[in-house]
Amino acid sequence: MPEPRTFRDEPVSFVRRSGRMSEAQERAFAELAPRYLLDVPRDVAWTSVHPEARMDPAEEYGRVAPLIVEIGSGQGHAIVSAATERPDDDFLAVEVFRAGLARTMLDADKAGVRNLRLIEANAPEVLSTYLPEGAAAEVWIFFSDPWHKKRHTKRRLIRPGFGDAAARAIADGGLLRLATDWEDYALQMREVLDAEPLFERAFDGDWAERFDGRVMTAFERKGIAKGREIRDLVYRRKPRA
Template identity: 70%
Template sequence: MSDGQERAWAAHSGFYLIEVERGRAATSIRPGDPIDPAATYGRAAPLVVEIGSGQGHAIVHAAQNAPETDFLAVEVFRAGLARTMLDADRAGVQNLRLVEANAPEVLEHLLPEASVDELWVFFSDPWHKSKHHKRRLIDPSFPPLAARALRDGGLLRLATDWEDYASQMRDVMTDAEDFAPAFDAAPDGWAPRFDGRVMTAFERKGLAKGRDIRDLVYRRRDRAEAPAVPVTADDAARP
């Protein structure tokens, strides 16, 4: 980190940073040590989690404009977290916390089941080379983790400026039995731009390069909802 980021970390991590029990790696989380959101934030309130918060521009803006909601920024790069803390402090934001950890482990181990009202994944690394696609966050292993953390009816919001990654996201979520689309598709088949997302450097960069921004939003099905199971002729013939 730069000297300024080091100072921001030293000055503000005591308030903003959630200290977690680690597993084997520096950004891992030991299973069995979930947080208590009400204790963490000092109140019971809706919780929005952003995965891959970067320098925090989107989540600081959102937290500043929705003081009645609690926000959690998940990021593995400490420099980005330091910048987030600095901007949050300058804006007087009190309803934001940060965690330095791998996103799948946050969803599986840190957050209690059904504790999140909205989960945001905006402009995650597209790993645009074909040989690196396996590193993308949104793959078939992601929906069950998101479904665990989200409350019934909670929303998963996605955005990317890479067309093939957007298509992969849509394919993955179409096959996810715990989720249903929560948008009226625009003529091009995508969700309208989420008006709660402030324009960030990633989005500006994509637009400057002539790439289309793709939004998707899905609702977490109620846990009591069972996906319809097709009835075969053999099933119908059974007594």
């Protein structure tokens, strides 16, 4: 029998860091994870998703409602704000950094948010297998790591092949929203998604208007302060045959 795999076939768009969490963040995992954090069966790595695992949104949220998925939710500022303002929608935050997940849970609990769940996992695996096909009304990817050094660009999340995973997870007519403050990455995003046969542009001109549902975060302000232009893109999932 062959030895079991201990590594992924593809590079991931992140590097795990072992930053220390504060006492409040540690307490968030102990007290709030049962409410917010999904318990996901793993495959070959701690942030992997077993290919046979499936999420049941109706069971997790206790209702049937539009599902918005944010990839790389960071400290959760955007998704907690959106979940607070849109109680009739359900939200799923996908993040690999525990400190960010803890902060998101703390802020969600403070705001009384109950329509939000979190998952600690590699995003492409969530999109390509864990979510039911067509489950997401929208997928948000705001300021993902640009991996600006040339030797690292293979780690970028939005690269050829990503469209297949995103298209599987998004409902017909659903939206893929992106934003970045790194020009080279914005150009790559647009090139990759323009070439995807399952998506079409949902904007006119070179770039989309700023998504008014994206709260202004300290990260975005920092990019603007450094003179970097924020570029938005939005693509619509074409109807399935």
